[in-house]
Amino acid sequence: MKRALLLLATAVMAVPASADGIVDNVNGIAPTADGKVVRFKALLIDQQGRVTRLVPPGEQPPKLSRRELKKNAGKPLYDWRIDMGGKTVLPGFIDAHGHVMGLGFGALSLDLSGARSLDEAKAMVAAYARANPNRKWVTGRGWNQEAWGLGRFPTAADLDSVVGDRAVWLERADGHAGWANTAAMREANVTAATASPAGGRIEKSGNAPSGVFVDAAMQLIERAVPKPLPKERDAAFLEAQQALLANGITAVADMGTTVDDWLSYRRMADIGAMRVRVMSYAAGVDTASQIGGKGPTPWLYDDRLRLGGVKIYLDGALGSRGAALKAPYADAAGEKGLSFLSDTQLQNQMSRAAMDNFQLAVHAIGDKANSQVLDAIQVLNATYGGDRRWRIEHAQIVDPNDLKSFGKYGTIASMQPTHQTGDRTMAEARLGPDRLNGAYAWKSVLDNGGKLAFGSDFPVEKPDPWAGWAAAFTRQDANGQPPGGWHPEEAVTREQAWWAFTGGAAYAGFAEKNFGNLAPGQKADFIVVDRDPLSVDAMGLRNIKVEQTWVGGEKVFDRAKGVKAPAQ
């Protein structure tokens, strides 16, 4: 019946309603897959929010008179026009690896990432507790004892000295360890008798837990933290979205979506409050199945949400020595980190997901873990053919002998340039000077025929694509350190890095037909910025300001006007 209606409708339809538009007078630049850029002076957008044409710099822009344009098959070329006054317009960034709800909850809880010492951190905890008297637990994240030069983990006693009457639970910057005060351990019933669980470690002070819980041991405390209410989840989502749009990020891969996260995304999208595009990877195979049923969901909400794959954790992080290494840590005799799954377990999980056509995104940081995934991909590829786009998340420390495997089976390295700049001294300590050849080896991935997708791993690092982009072609941090760049042989070009943060990240999410590239047919996701990113040095690039962010031909952030994503 529906088809019949449509046919009939077509037969009698007049010229269809039209709200095509033009974003005119721009310094438009967009990267291409082959490491070049295209330039344009105007962008035509149709009423579905899709790009219909980039007007090249040399071409006369379409005339504005509607009468003249009627000769275009009786249809005006556009119905609205915005003159950008020569401003620079770029594709929206895509962050290929982030944690949307983590970013939002982080924004609503205590952020310790700015603390430069244990004392500063303690002062921040005390101030936050005073400012939030009704929160049952003080929760937060972002501490990094390495950055403080503390030479040890912090302790429960450190926290007790500022908050003794309420539980305090603070995640480390990398998310792989947590720091509790005595009240939190008491509420969680953790005592000297509590054993470290498999895949985790309780730090000790003598016999007693010292207050820091690594990887799987974090659960011992986390299970006692009051669960956020659904409305708090929604508030967190909106908070995260606002931060992303303000940074020029128009789409993200959400790594580890839970059912509650998913329900929150849907609530917000159902009321039209979802602006950013979310490529969702479920927290484990069971969750993927619970949400998606027998496979990925369709693109929902006009390409704003899709559950496409599964995130699987294979090891921990380098900072907490949870990353699984082939040889012991240089700074911890005998310790080799933790692989959460045996080869068989990993392959079984991947197989279960691949069987239902879910994409695989496996977290692997250490060289041992990366070997495991690469081997698993080889095994699985024999059974599960077609366009699978196996993803390795982080791929931080890779045995140089394994790098060539990234060119096989369409494997994608989903990497975070700011991890390199943030981790480099820690990585040197953990690995020693002789095992850094396959570390953060972006160029080697490309040289071996692999594909790169870049992200930030927010909230582990800031959701700041400019910092990631600058790091990617300089191997230097925000202070220009180290001179000449850290292992500069692994830098990629400015254009390659840009692609990995746009079209490459879309490809990694099976979204390249929908968005990620300002080409005809794609969603008009773009940003207006205050400087040309190809005409400034790396430091200038880091300081570029996003003035406007557009998603699907609609302005969703405007720094000047304070346009925000709508509250509920």
Next chain:
Amino acid sequence: MKRALLLLATAVMAVPASADGIVDNVNGIAPTADGKVVRFKALLIDQQGRVTRLVPPGEQPPKLSRRELKKNAGKPLYDWRIDMGGKTVLPGFIDAHGHVMGLGFGALSLDLSGARSLDEAKAMVAAYARANPNRKWVTGRGWNQEAWGLGRFPTAADLDSVVGDRAVWLERADGHAGWANTAAMREANVTAATASPAGGRIEKSGNAPSGVFVDAAMQLIERAVPKPLPKERDAAFLEAQQALLANGITAVADMGTTVDDWLSYRRMADIGAMRVRVMSYAAGVDTASQIGGKGPTPWLYDDRLRLGGVKIYLDGALGSRGAALKAPYADAAGEKGLSFLSDTQLQNQMSRAAMDNFQLAVHAIGDKANSQVLDAIQVLNATYGGDRRWRIEHAQIVDPNDLKSFGKYGTIASMQPTHQTGDRTMAEARLGPDRLNGAYAWKSVLDNGGKLAFGSDFPVEKPDPWAGWAAAFTRQDANGQPPGGWHPEEAVTREQAWWAFTGGAAYAGFAEKNFGNLAPGQKADFIVVDRDPLSVDAMGLRNIKVEQTWVGGEKVFDRAKGVKAPAQ
């Protein structure tokens, strides 16, 4: 921006695309809220699937020539026409109380409702087990030892004699008891030492469990039943939907939606496979909050899905003596049934839901439970004003002194006429002859100013609105029993009953502005049937066949052509 686009679009738009249509040459009848009917010879539907006009019998139908109709503001009145050849067209039925996934799983598992004796039931179990060798558990429902005249509950030994090697678990027809074989009790670790939980009862044979588990005790076995896979849930939904549409039901109130149910509905709707409209009531307050966040969801998928409220169970059923009575059961000395919640607990739960604007639908079968809810409504109404539409589900046995309370605070009695015909001899046994004045008291509800919404409680009873409709004005079953009707003073009129199965059920779900009534502005949800339901007797009414079912102006079931809701 969007608004600006729309305004511009409007300014330049030609005549909008149109696929209005007419369902012509019908014997159209629809009930009204005041117990009358309207008749129409044609139905005009717009391209959004809404009714724009009912053409009354006396009026010349709109001419067919497009040229002539152009004078209608330059717009033809319709673009497609279907001549129904004088067939009877009625609004789609709305079932105000059902269990969608239960219906679907029931259709996929063993249906014992046709068994007329224990021996027949045993033969059906044996046949099903043979036919389904790969199912780990044999599950099913629909047995009723009362209907068998067994004089006792069946036992595990009865089942063991036909299936000994696999677990068997069969729900009673009313869903308030389950029947396990020995293998099921073994897998569930239920032994003679297992105590009956609060709100439930393990039937005993000597010291040992006999095999039947009542109300909360059912959980002891159910927790061992393998959970269905998401794809099995989706198959169950489609199965249920097909059964509903084939019965002429275009919308249902789903009483007790779980998160997994919700995810299944969304999966099916996301791929366009949801045809029937689902007014969802979450299984408890936490689930409502988990799905809806800080309140009901909007209408989704073109008015096909909305979470609007919360289902709360207050007592059990009459058959299993779980209904909470003020005085003991007539046939079980000292037993008064079970109220699952104290007054305070009930009011707290209702308050939590009402605070977030979720509608309340409280299951109450016994007169004690009904008193409790009515009291709670009075208490809550003082705090939560506005249009709350407090629902009591079943309201089967009401103390005559409480009947007047149904006229207060906009309380809705959501009742199931076929429960009266199915339960009457059992109700007489349970209550004795002197406590039946407030039993299934539909007319008293109306006379006291209360509102009625009718349903079937599928799969407890068949999702057959014709049976419910016929029972409602005759108080007789399919065999015309008892002569003159059972307590005929509580019959409602044919038209009142029809309204309770259409507009009344929509009102009870806050859907009366969307559907439920074939009036302009409402969704065009209608059925084509083989006989005029006002020109046949009750037996004729029960035998009416639904030939076509339309939802939102789209044909979704056609008996002749075997049109089915699309499989995934």
